[in-house]
Amino acid sequence: MNPAYDSAGKRKELVRAAKELFHHEGFHKTTLQMIARSAGVPLGNVHYYFPSKQSLAEAVIASHLSDLQTAFASWESEGPLERLRTLIRSPLRSADSVVQFGCPHGSLCQELQKDAESPLARAGAGLLQAWIDWSAEQLTALGWEASVARQMAGQLVAAIQGTMLLAQTFRSPELLTDQLGRVESWLEEQQSSSAERRKA
Amino acid sequence: MNPAYDSAGKRKELVRAAKELFHHEGFHKTTLQMIARSAGVPLGNVHYYFPSKQSLAEAVIASHLSDLQTAFASWESEGPLERLRTLIRSPLRSADSVVQFGCPHGSLCQELQKDAESPLARAGAGLLQAWIDWSAEQLTALGWEASVARQMAGQLVAAIQGTMLLAQTFRSPELLTDQLGRVESWLEEQQSSSAERRKA
DNA sequence: GTCTATAAATTGATAGAC
DNA sequence: GTCTATCAATTTATAGAC
Numbered sequence: 310m311n312p313a314y315d316s317a318g319k320r321k322e323l324v325r326a327a328k329e330l331f332h333h334e335g336f337h338k339t340t341l342q343m344i345a346r347s348a349g350v351p352l353g354n355v356h357y358y359f360p361s362k363q364s365l366a367e368a369v370i371a372s373h374l375s376d377l378q379t380a381f382a383s384w385e386s387e388g389p390l391e392r393l394r395t396l397i398r399s400p401l402r403s404a405d406s407v408v409q410f411g412c413p414h415g416s417l418c419q420e421l422q423k424d425a426e427s428p429l430a431r432a433g434a435g436l437l438q439a440w441i442d443w444s445a446e447q448l449t450a451l452g453w454e455a456s457v458a459r460q461m462a463g464q465l466v467a468a469i470q471g472t473m474l475l476a477q478t479f480r481s482p483e484l485l486t487d488q489l490g491r492v493e494s495w496l497e498e499q500q501s502s503s504a505e506r507r508k509a
Numbered sequence: 510m511n512p513a514y515d516s517a518g519k520r521k522e523l524v525r526a527a528k529e530l531f532h533h534e535g536f537h538k539t540t541l542q543m544i545a546r547s548a549g550v551p552l553g554n555v556h557y558y559f560p561s562k563q564s565l566a567e568a569v570i571a572s573h574l575s576d577l578q579t580a581f582a583s584w585e586s587e588g589p590l591e592r593l594r595t596l597i598r599s600p601l602r603s604a605d606s607v608v609q610f611g612c613p614h615g616s617l618c619q620e621l622q623k624d625a626e627s628p629l630a631r632a633g634a635g636l637l638q639a640w641i642d643w644s645a646e647q648l649t650a651l652g653w654e655a656s657v658a659r660q661m662a663g664q665l666v667a668a669i670q671g672t673m674l675l676a677q678t679f680r681s682p683e684l685l686t687d688q689l690g691r692v693e694s695w696l697e698e699q700q701s702s703s704a705e706r707r708k709a
Numbered sequence: 710g711t712c713t714a715t716a717a718a719t720t721g722a723t724a725g726a727c
Numbered sequence: 728g729t730c731t732a733t734c735a736a737t738t739t740a741t742a743g744a745c
Binding site: 340341342352353355356360361362 | 719720721722723724
Binding site for chain 1: 728729731733
């Protein structure tokens, strides 16, 4: 156990704890005390690894972005339409967590975005931007013109995010399943109407 | 200026200030100090009108609900379809505020709902429930079967709420206008396909 | 009813021993 | 690198004068 390993290990552990607590309790309600306890690190030690709560939050956002890229990469074997279906269904794989705490990206964005001055607002926006950019890519691959694909991607992500908000608000896994199914149907209708247009 | 008037006036002023600050800063970031200052009331006096921050938040939610009912009542002269269009367009009337701070109901719900134990979570849910119930009523009046109307209402509110989250995240009034227009188009497509089914 | 003063606990962040 | 002890400021809430 050389120092470098320990240091990196505790850093990662702090980010993991903060990521979970920001999701479960919200950014402003989460204290460094709570993060330190969950990570098994003394309170005063947190500032050795991260100079401020903000810098820790930046590391959390970077970790979320990395998770997203890993997920997208793991779906590469599928076709564009099936990839979008996988995205739509992805909240179901952690339905309990979504119903209790909402979307870890969406809820963090909403909270951070209230403070427009904060550098965290811009960083957080990158999370939802990643959702939209990736969706627009898949839609482009399906043959949609670039500007239309961007619009549709926005509609798709808005529908998924809004669905997670409602499922959380009413603590209803059924709502999550049903409404995500309707989003999937909407996507398929767009696809088939597009296919018809191409035939005509 | 009898005491009852003054008392009621300051109570209302505290609720107004808290409603605005919860929207602009978020519930947890807003302190009683900030509310007292905005309302022109000494800090120690807040607890004379409201025993706790929570009871003040309950009054804020009740005020939001009252606003909603007032808005719904003012749209009664229109037909059901036009009423739904008015709902979809309603974020545009305060576009700047939505882009900066998000939906006052949706963002409050998301924050309060993280703490399932809190009575505020249940109270907050009443706000989005009002959106859905009212939308389902209009859809029922348009001839949709009750359970279908509920599902469609959920989809509609999810789309509007998700759109507001994206518009806030990217600080884009254009995104708000464009995507709400797409929600309106979706609603009209549902209506016309329903009319076709009835003809057939 | 209204206010000042303050309590009691907690916050993010720092200092300095080891 | 790691920890304890602590600062200075802020939090919700209360006590008690007027």
